[in-house]
Amino acid sequence: xxxxxxxxxxxxxxxxxxxxxxxxxxxxxxxxxxxxxxxxxxxxxxxxxxxxxxxxxxxxxxxxxxxxxxxxxxxxxxxxxxxxxxxxxxxxxxxxxxxxxxxxxxxxxxxxxxxxxxxxxxxxxxxxxxxxxxxxxxxxxxxxxxxxxxxxxxxxxxxxxxxxxxxxxxxxxxxxxxxxxxxxxxxxxxxxxxxxxxxxxxxxxxxxxxxxxxxxxxxxxxxxxxxxxxxxxxxxxxxxxxxxxxxxxxxxxxxxxxxxxxxxxxxxxxxxxxxxxxxxxxxxxxxxxxxxxxxxxxxxxxxxxxxxxxxxxxxxxxxxxxxxxxxxxxxxxxxxxxxxxxxxxxxxxxxxxxxxxxxxxxxxxxxxxxxxxxxxxxxxxxxxxxxxxxxxxxxxxxxxxxxxxx
Numbered sequence: 538x539x540x541x542x543x544x545x546x547x548x549x550x551x552x553x554x555x556x557x558x559x560x561x562x563x564x565x566x567x568x569x570x571x572x573x574x575x576x577x578x579x580x581x582x583x584x585x586x587x588x589x590x591x592x593x594x595x596x597x598x599x600x601x602x603x604x605x606x607x608x609x610x611x612x613x614x615x616x617x618x619x620x621x622x623x624x625x626x627x628x629x630x631x632x633x634x635x636x637x638x639x640x641x642x643x644x645x646x647x648x649x650x651x652x653x654x655x656x657x658x659x660x661x662x663x664x665x666x667x668x669x670x671x672x673x674x675x676x677x678x679x680x681x682x683x684x685x686x687x688x689x690x691x692x693x694x695x696x697x698x699x700x701x702x703x704x705x706x707x708x709x710x711x712x713x714x715x716x717x718x719x720x721x722x723x724x725x726x727x728x729x730x731x732x733x734x735x736x737x738x739x740x741x742x743x744x745x746x747x748x749x750x751x752x753x754x755x756x757x758x759x760x761x762x763x764x765x766x767x768x769x770x771x772x773x774x775x776x777x778x779x780x781x782x783x784x785x786x787x788x789x790x791x792x793x794x795x796x797x798x799x800x801x802x803x804x805x806x807x808x809x810x811x812x813x814x815x816x817x818x819x820x821x822x823x824x825x826x827x828x829x830x831x832x833x834x835x836x837x838x839x840x841x842x843x844x845x846x847x848x849x850x851x852x853x854x855x856x857x858x859x860x861x862x863x864x865x866x867x868x869x870x871x872x873x874x875x876x877x878x879x880x881x882x883x884x885x886x887x888x889x890x891x892x893x894x895x896x897x898x899x900x901x902x903x904x905x906x907x908x909x910x911x912x913x914x915x916x917x918x919x920x921x922x923x924x925x926x927x928x929x930x931x932x933x934x935x936x937x938x939x940x941x942x943x
Contacts, residue, residue: 541560547591603857627659643696646716669721675738721759726765762780765783782853783855810866862925
């Protein structure tokens, strides 16, 4: 048992800090929270005087396997190099206070299991397996001269699966669930980083999207959808997807529909800033930067529309390789629209509901998972306490165990 004494608590739900409380952890759960000293024999007692105890942060749009190591590109990096590099990204995220991540494409059962077994000291991974795209859709890595109808001979077939037609989409979804995926990612618009697809391209037919949603429902899971354009967001929401990833061109009317249907928005604003500053080192060309400028200009407005409509807004970053060091700068970008409380709630309780709709992930409450961080100071007053090195993170607790202590 671990008992944190005299800590201030941000519980992930309330905008008020509970001062000078005591928190007992037993096993992988929070056992008790009290304003009085907790009496247990044999427990490890840790003073939290002047510190804040809060839920571990959650990044709901993370890419552990988009690692970009010097001398390689995403189509040639060997697995023997890829996974150690991915492990480093995960370890750094944990040091910043992220105890869970939803991997949005690339991570698999093996990497998640390596974390679970303690071979990698990183956040728990809720993985999507291979994102599903159509021929010529977002995530296609085949060059224009490549004619084979599948990616089976590509160097990184785990990064995307191409499916066309209802039957292929159904099979692709079933295959990712067979391999342990927690949720499925569909590419429903073009994107910034791949070459074959303009951002305005609306991908997959209604029947293909419905097939994916039906298969996810059968597995008591859901579809996370890469989408930018408002009309495609509206259609996807009507067809039953659960989370809108990016959503940069979201309009207020569609945002109201999202709120009514209890669909989450996961903006990823930091990735556009990072790509603007460092995209050339990742091989970005003029056409990539043109697409980037389109989505970057619209990002904050979509967030404002979602706030006005009462949409549940999650927290994601969508960073690549070394750009993961900017993970915590998402907090600062959102300050233009959201309060520190709203931002931290996104990164804790709201993301917890995305990852585990029936549980208490992302909260500090009795019986909630003991995924916690102890931070020097009050993060509701100062979001700069979160930075690339985790300088102000005193302790990270994951599943009831202290995994980082500074």
